Amino acid sequence: MTTVAQRLSEYACSLQPRDLPPVALNAQTPVEYPPALFDQGIEGTVILRLYADTAGVLVNDSTRVQESSGFPALDSAAVAAAPNLRFAPARHDGRPVAASFLQPIYFRHPGVGGTTP
Numbered sequence: 001m002t003t004v005a006q007r008l009s010e011y012a013c014s015l016q017p018r019d020l021p022p023v024a025l026n027a028q029t030p031v032e033y034p035p036a037l038f039d040q041g042i043e044g045t046v047i048l049r050l051y052a053d054t055a056g057v058l059v060n061d062s063t064r065v066q067e068s069s070g071f072p073a074l075d076s077a078a079v080a081a082a083p084n085l086r087f088a089p090a091r092h093d094g095r096p097v098a099a100s101f102l103q104p105i106y107f108r109h110p111g112v113g114g115t116t117p
Contacts, residue, residue, distance in 0.1 A: 021101050022052045022087040030084035031105055034073040038109060044069030046078035046105045054096045056089035058082060066102055078105040 046069045051062035063082040065075050090099035 018093055020091040022050075022056055022090045022099060024103070025056075025086040025088055026084075029081075031081040031107075032077055033107055033109075034077050037071060037073055037107070041109045041111055042071060042074075042107075043109050044071050044074045044107050046075050046107075048078055048082060048103045048105060049100060050082065050085070050103050051098070051100045052087050052089060053098045054089055056087040056096070058085065058087070062100075069107065074107050077107075081105070 045067075046065060047067035049062075049064045049066040051059045053059055060083075063079055065079065068075050069078075085103070089096035090101065091097065
């Protein structure tokens with residue numbers, strides 16, 4: 001016979017998604033804002049396509065610009081910083097798995113009213 005607590009626990013577990021994407025671990029962003037664009041107050045977002053192994057380590061040469069910011073210097077800065085990004089691995093049914101995923105890189109200038117998440 002199952003207890004109410006056991007049934008509630010089973011129900012709570014059933015609500016969790018089976019697939020979870022990699023989770024960023026960097027306490028501070030390793031992305032450097034290109035000084036010339038920062039001085040001009042230019043902002044943008046670069047969407048990178050990354051591939052992380054079962055330990056969350058990015059696979060060499062897997063970084064691609066999925067969506068450009070419209071500024072080649074911002075795109076290049078995002079790609080250059082990718083090897084310094086750290087992730088917890090993606091998970092499927094609670095187990096770590098290799099995965100391809102999209103990672104936005106935000107360039108927000110504080111003088112223009114933006115903040116980089």
